[in-house]
Amino acid sequence: MTTELGSATDPRPTLAVWKFASCDGCQLTLLDCEDELLGLTDRVRIEHFLEMTSAEGAGGERARLDGRGPYDLSLVEGSITTAEDAERIQHVRRISRYLVTIGACATAGGIQALRNFADVDEFIAAVYARPEYISTLETSTAISAHVPVDLELRGCPIDRRQLLEVITAYLTGRKPRIPGHSVCFECKRRGTTCITVAHGIPCLGPVTHAGCGAICPAYGRGCYGCFGPSSQPNLRSMLAQLRHDGMSEQDIQRVFRTFNAASPEHAPVPDLAAEEQERPPNTTETHPERPA
Numbered sequence: 001m002t003t004e005l006g007s008a009t010d011p012r013p014t015l016a017v018w019k020f021a022s023c024d025g026c027q028l029t030l031l032d033c034e035d036e037l038l039g040l041t042d043r044v045r046i047e048h049f050l051e052m053t054s055a056e057g058a059g060g061e062r063a064r065l066d067g068r069g070p071y072d073l074s075l076v077e078g079s080i081t082t083a084e085d086a087e088r089i090q091h092v093r094r095i096s097r098y099l100v101t102i103g104a105c106a107t108a109g110g111i112q113a114l115r116n117f118a119d120v121d122e123f124i125a126a127v128y129a130r131p132e133y134i135s136t137l138e139t140s141t142a143i144s145a146h147v148p149v150d151l152e153l154r155g156c157p158i159d160r161r162q163l164l165e166v167i168t169a170y171l172t173g174r175k176p177r178i179p180g181h182s183v184c185f186e187c188k189r190r191g192t193t194c195i196t197v198a199h200g201i202p203c204l205g206p207v208t209h210a211g212c213g214a215i216c217p218a219y220g221r222g223c224y225g226c227f228g229p230s231s232q233p234n235l236r237s238m239l240a241q242l243r244h245d246g247m248s249e250q251d252i253q254r255v256f257r258t259f260n261a262a263s264p265e266h267a268p269v270p271d272l273a274a275e276e277q278e279r280p281p282n283t284t285e286t287h288p289e290r291p292a
């Protein structure tokens with residue numbers, strides 16, 4: 001993969017933004033970069049971004065794009081939930097020099113991956129008046145399950161500072177500085193008292209990827225994991241702590257399946273929960289007393 005971007009006629013590198021099954025919230029994060037957007041367009045040519053135009057949707061996208069590209073950087077939002085999209089992402093990969101997935105849908109199947117744990121026909125019958133018009137796959141999967149991905153940017157939605165860091169890093173030919181550490185680090189940085197230690201509030205901060213600036217704990221609410229798994233999350237300790245703080249097995253399963261349901265890092269949670277339920281009481285991890 002070459003690092004030379006742009007073309008002979010216009011030295012600006014090209015950017016394309018693609019949508020798959022999603023709510024568009026992550027694409028809106030790019031439009032929310034109001035203060036930086038004009039500066040960005042001086043440096044990069046935004047060649048394909050349906051959210052920003054009045055052009056037709058993804059249905060006609062394939063025909064219009066045949067023969068166009070390649071694009072230096074593709075940002076991909078959304079998960080793969082239809083046979084057509086499983087084909088379209090192959091095309092996007094072929095015409096993209098770098099491909100970055102943005103958001104929980106694209107990196108972990110998103111909320112729609114709850115279908116992976118149930119009968120999708122039951123959902124379709126419950127939601128749509130005419131289920132016979134719906135053609136969908138049994139599962140919702142991350143983009144990386146279908147094509148090689150250069151970087152996964154987490155969040156639901158993604159954080160604009162992290163998005164700008166990724167774009168500028170690729171444009172300048174350096175590695176993006178997106179740390180894999182947890183929300184706990186961000187709490188410490190902003191001086192937030194740990195709500196679990198101080199008040200016994202269940203919080204997924206220790207196993208959740210940083211990026212939001214630890215918003216929820218700063219307002220006295222436990223993190224519910226919308227940024228997905230941090231690198232090397234210690235799920236076993238997390239489960240023990242959540243139980244200690246009063247969460248039921250059902251609530252634990254729910255909180256891990258909310259935004260990043262198909263995340264492979266979260267996959268052991270139901271197994272671990274069942275396994276630990278069967279452990280004799282004297283092998284359960286202990287925790288220091290919290291102040292009352």
Ligand code: SF4
Binds near residue numbers: 025077111155158
């Ligand atoms: S990750 Fe969240 S904000 Fe982004 S497209 Fe999916 S549902 Fe919307």
Ligand code: SF4
Binds near residue numbers: 183208209212214228
């Ligand atoms: S749920 Fe967690 S990751 Fe999401 S905004 Fe709140 S603190 Fe951040």
